[in-house]
Amino acid sequence: MAATLVLKGVEKTFRSRKGTVQALHDINLTLEDGEFVSVVGASGCGKSTLLRIVAGLEPATAGELTLDGAPLLAAGKDRGMVFQQYTLYPWLSAQENVEFGLRHLPKKQRADEARRFLDVVGLLDFAGNYPFQLSGGMQQRVAIARALALQPSILLMDEPFGALDAQTRSLMQELLLSIWERDRLSVLFVTHDIDEAIFLADRICVLSTKPGRVREVIDVHLPRPRDFSQQMESEFLVLKQHVRGLIHDEAARNTGFARILR
């Protein structure tokens, strides 16, 4: 089910009347079969753009993207996407939302599949509820179920827990890990939260800013299955210190904070 994603020399330049802005420069990254990779970087480093390119929502200006050797050109069901914003369709119930990407299946089977994946995220009892009747965390769980139901070979997540409160976020991280331990999907996870990036990933890809390029790829050797308490261990904290150091100065420099914080 999982797949290998390869990015070779990916570039992204945005052109507008005011001129051109290079968002991504020479991105090389390989996501092995079943690997969990986090992408972190200061705001504006192009990490979301990178994910949108992989998702097929944005064309790369140059470079090559392949999934199991096949070039990625347009959006498709082989990549399941979860956004930060709540993207459940408000006119559909939780179950209908999950069914939305399964139109190719016969009705009965579609319903069964949707309910199976709602069960995976623990929301089978809420199948008939509409998004406005669900909390933010529950909506994101339905969104994860919707992405998983496509049976994608890779899961793309763009700060999926960014809008949630700290407690819910930490529970969502554990839920995501438990799903990943079971299915061993490849996951490309974009976040600005360094703790989150370390806690979840096998490897962390740190992007620098303007243009975004791969500053460093760091292996995370924390034992799996992981649990919340590991975030207090020294190995975790050393990593965190290192990643923070990579990002912090740059964030300050690029957002005008550097001048006033001296």
Added chain:
Amino acid sequence: MSLGTRQGTGALTSVASAPKAPLLARRRLRLYEPIQRRTYWLLAVISLCLVFALWAGLSYAGAVQNLFLPTPTQVWQAAVTESNTGILWPDIGASVLRIVLGFIISSAVAIPVGLLMGSYKVFEASLEPPIDFMRYTPAVAFIPLTLIWFGTSTTQKLVILFIAIFFQEVLLVMDNVKNVPVQFVDMAYTLGLSPAKVVRRVIFRSALPGIVDTLRISMGWGWTYLVVVELVGATNGLGFQIQQAERYLNTPEIILGIIIIGMLGLIFDFSFKAIYARAFPYMSRSAR
């Protein structure tokens, strides 16, 4: 905790002035605070009664001559007479038929065209300038021309209604479509939908509550122009009846016509609101 400061102070003052505080707090109007259904209707009825009372007071007391402002009794008598001579209901029927037809034809064109204009820039670029041009030319200015083209037929009335409604409506539908959150569209692509299906199943469906609201507003314009169209070159309808009454200085019949149009407008408006509330429960403020 961080947002609780204002409520916190409120709680403190209510402790200070113990028993009276909750009553005072209840009286203060709060932004967007929902009110009870019964309160809503009560207020609506009271405001209508006040308008009626003002009219009754001015006319019965003779503050304004009855020729200019007839009394409610006179208007009621006009209604009874018109009903007995059998012209009231056919006039109402003729007007309602025209407006419903004009509205349906305009909307049947405006919704798909607006959907395309909002979804594809090519359509917006090629259609918006001519539509804007037509929108700023007053529909009334087309009455003489349409009379030459179509005579006093129903077609002529529908053409004017179309000109009056369509060119406003289509731009509002376009805006409804443009307001669809872009992440809904992105999401649909990643779920494997083709662009045509995205337009139909996501963009249209997402814009639908806004479109229904646009329909309600369009119906309002329809009523305005219906009367205009019936004042010139019509042989029946509420506008025609008002115009006939004017010839004989029959102000009770004029007022009667105005009241009927107002009531019909109110009924249509409420129907649209009821449909909206039923079809889109997720759009209410309390739902978000």
